[in-house]
Amino acid sequence: MSMAAHASEHTTAGTEDCLSSFCPRFHTAVEIIGRRWSGAILRAMLAGATRYTDIVAAVPKLSDRLLSERLKEFEAVGIVDRVVIPDTPVRVEYRLTQKGAELEPAFRELADWAEKWIELPPLPEGVGCQESFLEPGEGR
Numbered sequence: 001m002s003m004a005a006h007a008s009e010h011t012t013a014g015t016e017d018c019l020s021s022f023c024p025r026f027h028t029a030v031e032i033i034g035r036r037w038s039g040a041i042l043r044a045m046l047a048g049a050t051r052y053t054d055i056v057a058a059v060p061k062l063s064d065r066l067l068s069e070r071l072k073e074f075e076a077v078g079i080v081d082r083v084v085i086p087d088t089p090v091r092v093e094y095r096l097t098q099k100g101a102e103l104e105p106a107f108r109e110l111a112d113w114a115e116k117w118i119e120l121p122p123l124p125e126g127v128g129c130q131e132s133f134l135e136p137g138e139g140r
Contacts, residue, residue: 032077033103037062039110041070042096045080046104050093074100 033039037059044058052071056062071094074080079100085091096103 032073032079035070035073037066038070038074039107041067042074042079042100042103043107043111045094045096045100046107050095052092052094055094079103 033042040059040062041055044055047058049055049058052067056064056067059067071080071082074094075082078097081095081097083093083095085093
């Protein structure tokens with residue numbers, strides 16, 4: 001068997017294993033990014049938000065406590081690095097690691113799927129998708 005055929009066979013076998021009824025790695029990954037608000041936080045970070053206040057502003061109705069909890073979880077699993085910038089005053093930024101940045105293709109695929117299959121109720125004229133999650137009179 002040629003090396004190319006062997007590599008192709010291995011790739012196909014790997015894909016089938018990955019799409020079996022249960023895969024512990026897949027389960028763990030979904031648990032990490034599937035927790036409440038995790039996807040929205042990571043999407044904001046993939047879009048460039050690095051400071052705590054930028055992430056809070058980018059995700060409507062996200063509480064400070066929950067954001068802090070998720071950032072600690074992401075840091076613990078190596079998706080995010082907490083970087084202290086010794087300016088005056090001291091700043092803290094949260095940056096995606098390579099591991100975190102490599103979630104981008106999966107998030108793009110999920111965003112494409114959502115655009116195709118997830119229906120939202122009609123929004124009032126001039127109201128964007130993000131603003132639709134705010135209560136009347138509420139803003140960031």
